[in-house]
Amino acid sequence: MPNILMPALSPTMEEGKLAKWLKQVGDNVKSGDVIAEIETDKATMEVEAVDEGKLTEILVPEGTENVKVNTPIAIILADGEAAPAAAPKPAAAKAEEKPAAAPQAEAKTEAPAAPAIATSTLKDTEVPEGTEMVHMTVREALRLAMSEEMRRDKSVFLMGEEVGQYQGAYKISQGMLDEFGPERVIDTPITEHGFTGIAVGAGFAGLKPIVEFMTFNFAMQAMDQIINSAAKTLYMAGGQMGCSIVFRGPNGAAARVGAQHSQDYAAWYSSVPGLKVVMPYSAADALGLMKAAIRDPNPVIFLENEILYGKSFDVPKVDDWIVPIGKAKVARPGKHVTIVSFGIGMTYALSAADKLAAEGIEAEVIDLRTIRPMDIATVVESVKKTNRCVTVEEAWPQCSVGTEIAAQLMTHAFDYLDAPVARVNGKDVPMPYAANLEKLALPSVDDVVQAVKSVLYV
């Protein structure tokens, strides 16, 4: 390649000034030699030779302004190489086709439509008529799920703060150290950023880590590893390498723990392509979804709630109970209004539905269960029947999950809505400590009842 072209020296440079020639016609040039100085919009840069040979011609004299990128500026010939024929030279002509380097398809091709996020091919476990129900807390369900999966697959392990000897800060992993040993139930130092990165690296290597955050508030320390490393690598690697990993722990407000320990992260994580986000309410869903999350080949954010840990539910007594990720559930059928919630929000939603029923209003309550990929079809189907929708969650209102549902309903059910979608959220304030203020900051059953009445115009 005898032609030296005006180089682009920054991602945005289109032209520059050829400030100075440091080599002259007749000079021998080695690769790495600085041959010229160029002024860009940002700085003066040196141009180094790539090829070796003799500088036989300078095509653009020094001091020339506005030299377009890829203009031939000089000719260097290697030993014994013949001077190229008269311009346009082949190399220059090639360079002038620079748009070929830019996306050829750019202007002409519209981005293809987004396919639906592939949900799990796992099926709901069948529950035969007359199946016995077991009473189980969410805590027991989570422990059972992890233990069953660790028995099933040796590449699954649990790591986090106090998961082993202390038996779990919230006793989720109680007894697991005894069963699986310290190689698979691993106590970490209080260094979320570091141990999350180690877990993701182990995931890249093919292991299936379960990372317990003592609360998701502390996962903010590890956000870079969760988003930049876990969520994006599969895409950046063209599908070659991703990680199967579960990040789990209590999320949202407990009681009286103040602003730094009370945030609900459902909306944050659910905005990230590459992550799946699960937030169960009942013990049956906690069990089935946790097993599905551990088997899922993608990073899954599993948002639990401290207040729900001790709450008991009926769980069908079947082998290998699985709840596929990405499916909402109609928790209570109704015809007048649709209430959509998830996680602890379901406690407000279901209590409100009870109260409303006493007034003759039949609310259909949908438990979203998975936030991403969101089963908006189930919500739309319900709203087509009820024509009204209220969303309920503890998180802040702006860009909340409720906001997303409202937007989706405008797109997919606009003509069916008889009232604007109403959102019931936590107040737009950091969580206060004082008991009375905290109560005011969180949603209440009455808030939900009020919102339902507002969309029903009663």
Next chain:
Amino acid sequence: MAVKSAYIAKKSQKNQRGEGKSDETGDIFDREEEFQAYHDMLLIRRFEEKAGQLYGMGFIGGFCHLYIGQEAVVVGMQMALKPGDQVITSYRDHGHMLATGMDPKGVMAELTGRRGGYSKGKGGSMHMFSREKQFFGGHGIVGAQVPLGAGLAFANKYRGNDHVALTYFGEGASNQGQVYETFNMAALWKLPVIFIIENNRYAMGTAVTRSAAKSEELFNRGSVYGIPGEQVDGMDVRAVRAAGEKAVAHCRAGDGPYILEMMTYRYRGHSMSDPAKYRAKEEVQKMREESDPIEQVKKRLIETGAANEDELKKIDAEIRAIVMEAAEFAQSDPEPDPSELWTDIYVNA
């Protein structure tokens, strides 16, 4: 006789736990090893020069961080490994990929954002991977690959194999908090990971003396965790391999992590758009003339009569042909199909 790196005035150092003698470059290469080192380093050099040229022509966009000057580090370390050992690094990663044996065509095509690139054109210069070659990226966030590399080592230990994870990072990243979190856990759990600090003296435009306390002893930064560390002449491929072999043996024996501080130098700017005004031209020139890793090998080969100019020219020509082929492929290979926009976000469950 080794040509000593000019700026490592004093002898290479080691902390109280390091037992090596990486300063002595006593590790002698036989003729075949000298040729291999020459070939592998020259391939990186010529590849990077071509990448710089393609950037100048607009074929490569965004950020592009060249490895020119640092070639002895990856080539020497790679010579100390066995198949199955893992490598992970930062965004100055082209040299690491070539050293692990990744195809120059696939790497160059990724730089130009084409479908034949290692990441189908979706990763770019900073984000490439090869499961086959056990190369785990290619990471764009300073320091993030350090815990990830320890995670690879964790997996080795978990599986009970004797593989070692090489985790490269710059001296700039060595100030990151997550690096120390990782040192702590790697030492606590005796993970088989070698932390390789590529000290090229400038974190973008900030000299190491302006960013790091006790900057002359970065190899010592793991000493409070009991991690042995050594400073190595990273311009001498033999010194690198010797230190690498010792560190690898330490890890394979189950003795936990090891730190190698490679004293090296990048000739080019931090990225393509760096005018490099923070250092004197003379400094760069001096390194090129007195310490160039490739010239060192070349000089030895010639002076000992192990090779003549013609033999080396033949290697040069072979490498130019490989690089030319990679560049031509990278310019002619089509861009990814638009449908690729929506693939590889999730693995189907």
